[in-house]
Amino acid sequence: MIHLSVKNTCNASIRSKGFCFYKAxxxxxxxxxxxxxxxxxxxxxxxxxxxxxxGLTEMLSDNINYFKSxxxxxxxxxxxxxxxxxxxxxxxxxxxxYPAIMTKIRFKLSPKPSxxxxxQQGKTGFVPVKAWWVIERTNSWMERCKSLTKNFERTLExxxxxxxxxxxxxxxxxxxxxxxxxxxxxxxxxxxx
Numbered sequence: 457m458i459h460l461s462v463k464n465t466c467n468a469s470i471r472s473k474g475f476c477f478y479k480a481x482x483x484x485x486x487x488x489x490x491x492x493x494x495x496x497x498x499x500x501x502x503x504x505x506x507x508x509x510x511g512l513t514e515m516l517s518d519n520i521n522y523f524k525s526x527x528x529x530x531x532x533x534x535x536x537x538x539x540x541x542x543x544x545x546x547x548x549x550x551x552x553x554y555p556a557i558m559t560k561i562r563f564k565l566s567p568k569p570s571x572x573x574x575x576q577q578g579k580t581g582f583v584p585v586k587a588w589w590v591i592e593r594t595n596s597w598m599e600r601c602k603s604l605t606k607n608f609e610r611t612l613e614x615x616x617x618x619x620x621x622x623x624x625x626x627x628x629x630x631x632x633x634x635x636x637x638x639x640x641x642x643x644x645x646x647x648x649x
Contacts, residue, residue, distance in 0.1 A: 460486045460595065461504050462607050469610045474503025484607045484615055486598075487511045489535070494594040496623050501607075501615040508540050513549045520553055526560050533561045536587055539568055597626055 461476040464483040475482050481504055489498040500515035516523075526533075537543060543563035550557045569583045577583070598604050601622040609615040 460488075460598075462486060462604075464607045467608050467610055472501075472503060472607070472610070472612050472615065474505035476504035484612065485511055486615070486619060487515045488591070488594060488619075489515065490591055490594050492590060494590045494597070495627065496594070496619070499616055499619045499623075501612045501619070503612070508538075509542050509545050509549075512537075512541065513546055516546075516550060517553050520557075523557055523560050524554060528556075528559055532559075535561055535563050536566050537563055539565055541565070598622060601625075 461478070461481040462483050462485070463481055464473055468483070472484055473482060474484065476485065483504050485502050485504050485506060485508075487498075487500040487502065487508075488496055491497050498515050498519050500511065500518060502511045502514060506514075541563075543565065546563065547558060566585050566587055568585065569577075569579075574580060574583055598619065603618060604622055607615055609618055
């Protein structure tokens, strides 16, 4: 899970404007849940003044049917969270909407290296966490879409759709390249055999 604060342009409507004090940004927040490859599972846009916990709760609430249809006999989905989230609060809010949700998901805070661990590794200051490269890669994919550098959309729904379009384009591009690269590999193997 991650959230990004993005500045609004003059096109944005009053209903989509909010101020994020943490990043001093007047705009929206983009909430993303990605799989282990970095592709979005769920996307959601909110005003920038919405807390991280509330944004996550709203995103999961909008997609609650996915969790309702998930069988109980398969392993729980682990949702890795940044240390800015409060899993207990999120769990309480989600249980109001769907009481059995915690039988299907679990929250885990991302491990943050302690000062002792940093000293043992000979590192100081910021030390990247292994699992977070996935979401950071997702952010860099989004930054390639120039229309996502700021929020140009009038509504939050349109802003969410724009994110989805960005990733649909990326996935289609990769699917289109897959047969060509497979054909190129088979041609190379025929040439060298």
